Amino acid sequence: MRTSSRFLGALAAAASFAPSALAQNNEPVTFTDPGTGIVLNSWGLANGAPQTQGGYTFGMALPSDALTTDATEFIGYLQCAAKDEKGWCGISLGGPMTNSLLITAWPNEDTVYTSLRYATGYAMPDVYSGDAKITQIASTINSTHFTLVFRCENCLQWNQGGSSGGAATSSGFMVLGWVQAFPSPGNPTCPDEVTLEQHDNGMGIWGAVLDSKAANPSYTAWAAKATKTVTGDCSGATPTDVVGVPVPTGTAYDYIVVGGGAGGIPIADKLSEAGKKVLLIEKGFASTGEHGGVLKPDWLAGTQLTRFDVPGLCNQIWVDSKGIACEDTDQMAGCVLGGGTAVNAGLWFKPYALDFDYLFPTGWKSKDIQAAISRVFSRIPGTYAPSTDGKRYYQQGFDVLAGGLSKGGWTKVTANDAPNSKNRTFSNSPFMFSGGQRGGPLATYLNTAKKRSNFDLWLNTTVRRVVRDGGHITGVEVEAFRSGGRVGTVNVTNVSGRVILSAGTFGSAKILLRSGIGPADQLQIVKASTIDGPTMISNTS
Structure with a gap:
């Protein structure tokens, strides 16, 4: 010793x-x-x-x-x-x-x-x-x-x-x-x-x-016994600097979509389908195998699958989140291509009509969005039996609860066939999986977008702030989140170009505040920050 x-x-x-x-x-x-x-x-x-x-x-x-x-x-x-x-x-x-x-x-x-x-x-x-x-x-x-x-x-x-x-x-x-x-x-x-x-x-x-x-x-x-200060020796430390790639000169897009998750991927697909030149920016790395992901356990060696492809590994993020969980929020969130849809349990429910009718404004009531819901579920139908053989396993817990609920007068339904039957009902869970693998936007909307020449995807890239002239957005400032990410400013098409923030509840708000957009009291907090204050855009500009 x-x-x-x-x-x-x-x-x-x-x-x-x-x-x-x-x-x-x-x-x-x-x-x-x-x-x-x-x-x-x-x-x-x-x-x-x-x-x-x-x-x-x-x-x-x-x-x-x-x-x-x-x-x-x-x-x-x-x-x-x-x-x-x-x-x-x-x-x-x-x-x-x-x-x-x-x-x-x-x-x-x-x-x-x-x-x-x-x-x-x-x-x-x-x-x-x-x-x-x-x-x-x-x-x-x-x-x-x-x-x-x-x-x-x-x-x-x-x-x-x-x-x-x-x-x-x-x-x-x-x-x-x-x-x-x-x-x-x-x-x-x-x-x-x-x-x-x-x-x-x-x-x-x-x-x-x-x-x-x-x-x-x-x-x-x-x-008084505490007399030893251990400072260490950093002479042999391995550099951990991130190496970025400059934004190509003269690059401009009709739409820049920030955040490659549940919101960003579908809208980037639809805009590129409409003929617009679209850039999708994601701070994380490729997740599933078909999009270039490589992170996997040893037992998946020799396959094209990654840990993100396997539905049963969704809880892995709670014990092995290095490089996957977002660093800039104190809530667990996936900072990889696909966002939450790449790491969550994949539950896939049709929305409850009353949520829209009670909470949303005119034009966004349940009757107004039915066509959109139908289109989404035609692309991502989901399944109640996520295994490759179409069977449900380990149903003992469900069977016990179902028996008790049935005796208590509850009714079993098929959740997405009866989305408005929410009172004293129960169902097997629907999942956005397909063929035993993770499905969702990664396996559908992103695939069609990537086939178009007017669509680009930048990974490992963080949007620092939007660049604006008063109330008009002219582009976004980006920095490398990991080596290989982009560094610099990428512009939108003059006059008609747009930026869509879909970086999540916390990520989008952070970009807006850094850009001088938001409630005055919160902007003062950002202004006082040693990290963001010196470079934030004034809310008076």
């Missing part, structure tokens, strides 16, 4: 700490670190627990008045699992991965490194830009575990790009999140450039009760 402090007995002591699952064990266990004498409230998962291999422990000690006055710092303890001295783990001080201060830790040779991070989406978190600081008290590394005792200053209140949050220790309760993984991080000696592989060894959120032993009069003396 290699050790960087008086911590030789910690692993053995911590191994005996074996509470039940974090989510089910909110009450703390008092843990005294034998190497430092620091007393902490601790929570953990035992080695052998079903949620993770090797166990996981987090502990916290607070200043003496922290249960009456909200603390800004704490002393933390992490014991995390490793394989052959490799792996990483983390703690979210706000519970979820997004919009919380994240502490990540990993071993490399004889050092445990840390990095404070902040995520706005379900992707690699950014380096935290606030004034939080970690100094180490003790650490150990062996082949199966690594441990770290540390002081985290200014860590219980956070602010990143105008988004703020914090944990109130005076409430005697905190919501925390945990995660750990076995793959070794990339660039491990450079905390600011580290790349963390998807967590493959468990994650979760729990409510942590702080008892009277969490706050201790010895805190100041313990904090």
Whole structure:
């Protein structure tokens, strides 16, 4: 075992700490670190627990008045699992991965490194830009575990790009999140450039009760033990710069459609069908095999299918979202070609008439859209039996519920044959799958659009903002989201050209606000942002 402090007995002591699952064990266990004498409230998962291999422990000690006055710092303890001295783990001080201060830790040779991070989406978190600081008290590394005792200053209140949050220790309760993984991080000696592989060894959120032993009069003396600052060495870090491709000179389109999802793909198809020169811009990469996607599990090797083609892999995004989930929203969303239709469960229901009649204006009532609905379902008919052999499997749960509902007076219907029968009815689910594979806009509208010479598709490209002269849009400014994406400004046809934003609820709004379009109070928030403020278009232009 290699050790960087008086911590030789910690692993053995911590191994005996074996509470039940974090989510089910909110009450703390008092843990005294034998190497430092620091007393902490601790929570953990035992080695052998079903949620993770090797166990996981987090502990916290607070200043003496922290249960009456909200603390800004704490002393933390992490014991995390490793394989052959490799792996990483983390703690979210706000519970979820997004919009919380994240502490990540990993071993490399004889050092445990840390990095404070902040995520706005379900992707690699950014380096935290606030004034939080970690100094180490003790650490150990062996082949199966690594441990770290540390002081985290200014860590219980956070602010990143105008988004703020914090944990109130005076409430005697905190919501925390945990995660750990076995793959070794990339660039491990450079905390600011580290790349963390998807967590493959468990994650979760729990409510942590702080008892009277969490706050201790010895805190100041313990904090003084934190004297080691690990800055790392970035001389050997692998560059992660994105390389973009300049927008071709003189390029212009009748319509630029932003967002290759459920809205953007069909409208780009229809406009190109009408003879318009159309550009569809998607920030993500190709998803399904027929459009050039390559991401797949080993058991699909030798086929043209990807993970996105296989309906049963839709939930994979919750455990393997790297490069797929959008980074610029704190809601789970697919930033790949097809958007949500490439990653969701593919449920495919005809709309309920009353939704349109009650919520939508004249011209958009249910009777006005029936022809459009018929056209959509002629292109994407859907199926109630998504398997290739036309059979439904694992129906035991449905059968139990159906039996109970039937005895309770409910009626079984075929959902899309009776879209307005919503009262005390049930149905097998309809899916937008075809031949056992994902269907939807990717397999229909995009295929026909790509056959036309007046249609172009740019992948891995983000629209930063629309370019406008007063109220008239002249083009869009784009930047590479990944290498190979476009960089520069692409114009619309003079006078008659149009831009259609279909980048989702959050994505379209972000583009508008960056472009100086939106409510005045929200534009002031964007203007104050260190990321978007300096380059946003004034709302007075």
